[in-house]
Amino acid sequence: MRLILKVILQVAGLYAFYYIGTSIQDWLGLPVPGSILGLVLLLVLLMTGILPVGWIDHGAGFMLAYLPLFFVPVTVGIIEYPILLSKTGILMIVMTITGTWLTMFAAGFTSEKLSKRKEEA
The missing domain is CATH 1.10.287 (Helix Hairpins)
Structure with missing residues (x-):
C-alpha cells in the first residue's frame, strides 16, 4: 500500500x-x-x-x-487507413528503419569517440 x-x-x-x-x-x-x-x-x-x-x-x-x-491505439488506427500502407506505407517503413539505424550509428560513433577521449585524458 x-x-x-x-x-x-x-x-x-x-x-x-x-x-x-x-x-x-x-x-x-x-x-x-x-x-x-x-x-x-x-x-x-x-x-x-x-x-x-x-x-x-x-x-x-x-x-x-x-x-x-x-502506442497500441495508434497502430490499430493506422489499419483503418489502408492507403497509408499501400504506396507510402512501404516508404514510411523504409524511412523509419533507415532513421533508426542512422540514429543508432550516430549514437554509437559519438559514444566511442567520447570514450576514447576520456581514456586519453
Whole structure:
C-alpha cells in the first residue's frame, strides 16, 4: 500500500513538472512545447542534485512500464487507413528503419569517440 501511494505521489510530481513547463511556455510564448521545458527543468534539477533521483524513480519506472500501451491505439488506427500502407506505407517503413539505424550509428560513433577521449585524458 505504501509503494502504491509513493508511485502516485511521484507520478503527480512528474505531472507537476509538465504543468510548470506548459505554464512557462504559455507565459513566455516560447515555440518549444511545454512538456519539453518541463523535462529540461527536471533534468537540470536532477543534474544539480537539487532533486534526488529517489523522489521520482518509482513513478518514472511505473510510467515507462506502461508506455507501450499508449502506442497500441495508434497502430490499430493506422489499419483503418489502408492507403497509408499501400504506396507510402512501404516508404514510411523504409524511412523509419533507415532513421533508426542512422540514429543508432550516430549514437554509437559519438559514444566511442567520447570514450576514447576520456581514456586519453
